[in-house]
Amino acid sequence: MPNTTKTNFPVSNIRRFLEPGPIVLVSSAHKGQTNIMTMGWHMVMEFTPSLVGCLISSANYSFDLVRNSRQCVINVPTVDLAAKVVKIGNSSGRDIDKFAEFGLSAKPGKQVRAPLIDECYANFECKLVDTSWIRKYNVFVFEVVEAHVATSPKYPKTIHYRGDGEFMISGAETRKYRKLFRPGML
Amino acid sequence: MPNTTKTNFPVSNIRRFLEPGPIVLVSSAHKGQTNIMTMGWHMVMEFTPSLVGCLISSANYSFDLVRNSRQCVINVPTVDLAAKVVKIGNSSGRDIDKFAEFGLSAKPGKQVRAPLIDECYANFECKLVDTSWIRKYNVFVFEVVEAHVATSPKYPKTIHYRGDGEFMISGAETRKYRKLFRPGML
Structure with missing residues (x-):
């Protein structure tokens, strides 16, 4: 498990953990109800403000909690939580x-009032800032307003869903190409 | 390098290769000009039709080629192409x-008339189907209309950008949790 000691992290830099495309857990709360869902369809959209686009199916119990509270937390789990991540995605907050x-x-x-999942490597507190594609695509645009990231390891072993019950694991191997970047492109 | 022998692949299943979040190469062509750009901000949005949301900055030379031709190809490179992927992202089609x-x-x-990059593991031919968030967010919604995927390996070693010139590599390690999934949730 990652160190659960976390520090405040610059919200404009959360691409470090979301752009590689891990499966994430979305936690939400509204009127005394809380829930967690597993989410694989998301993308970074802007550095400042720190925007993330996400697809939350209207079939999910979390859909109304997030839409009505206009908040959520995006939590980044690591491989030690993989079985729980799958079970969370295969159960409903309607029942448990x-x-x-x-x-x-x-x-x-x-x-935000949505709860952070302490066992996850990173927690991004989010406010819903654009609802215009919710009806059309179930796409929510969130602004990350506060970010908490574990102090170690530097490269979390995150899990990346392929469908069909299979995950790729990343984080064991990294490549650095700083010298090939133009100034301002990092 | 992956086997460049490719087979036709069901477009409703391209999540296999995009949902894990690899950096991709977007190739485009319009009025005799072609280009390639490196793109990290994308998400699957629907199985059928096979929709993908992507962010292409208006500062990119590819922006007008894609917007005006209303087409592109999303190509998935593997780790053997990593240095080229970085160089592609750090140069402009205005110059070369x-x-x-x-x-x-x-x-x-x-x-589509946009060219496929043969050296990549997968090529997804795309048509632009929603322009309504281009001005607002530089977000393009594409429908994948034809998919070509290398016949081997099953798990490509893809590259996942973290910013700051660093990539995570995935594909060496996989986890399978089919038994934890409910019917219809795979």
Whole structure:
């Protein structure tokens, strides 16, 4: 498991952890109900403001919690949580309390009421800033307003979903090409 | 390098290669000009039709080629092409012919005029189907209309950008959790 000691992280830099494309856990809360969903369809959209586009199917219990509260937390799990991530994606908040069922710790956020999942490597507190593609595509645009990232390891072993029950694991191998970049392109 | 023998692949299943979040190469052509750009901000949006959302900055030479031709090819490179991928992202089609400069082979598509990059593991022929967020966010929505995927290996070693000149490599390690999935959730 990653070190769960976390530090505040610049929101304009959360691409470090989202652009590589890991599966994430979205936690939400509204009117006394909380939930967690597993999400694979997301992309970074802007550095400043720190925007992330996400697809949350209207079939998910989290859809209304996020849409009505206009908030969520995007949590980045590592490979040690892989089986839980799958179980979270294969159960519904209509039937169970996922924090209790899967032994995860809800921690209060600083700027949102949705709970952070303490066991995850990173937690990004998000506010819903664009609802115009929710009806059309189930696409939500969030602004990350506060980011918490584990102090170690530098390269978390994240899990990347391929469909069909299979995940790729990244983080064991890295490549650095700083010298090939033009100034301002890093 | 992956086997460049490719087979037709079901477009509804291209999540296999895009959902894990690799950096991709976008190739385009319009009025006698072609280009290639490196792109990290994309997400799967729907299985059928096979939709992909992408962010192409208006500062890129490819922006007008893609917007005006309403087509592109999304190519998935593997780790053997990593240095070229970086160089492609750090040069401009205003100055050079990237196919010639980087020794890449342009192959004709079946349904689009944009060229496929033969050295890549997968090539997804795309048509622009929604322009409504181009002005607002530089977000393009493409429908993948034809997909070509290398016959081996099953798990390509793809490259995932973290910013700051660093990439995570995935594909060496996989995890399978089919038994934890509910029917219909794979």
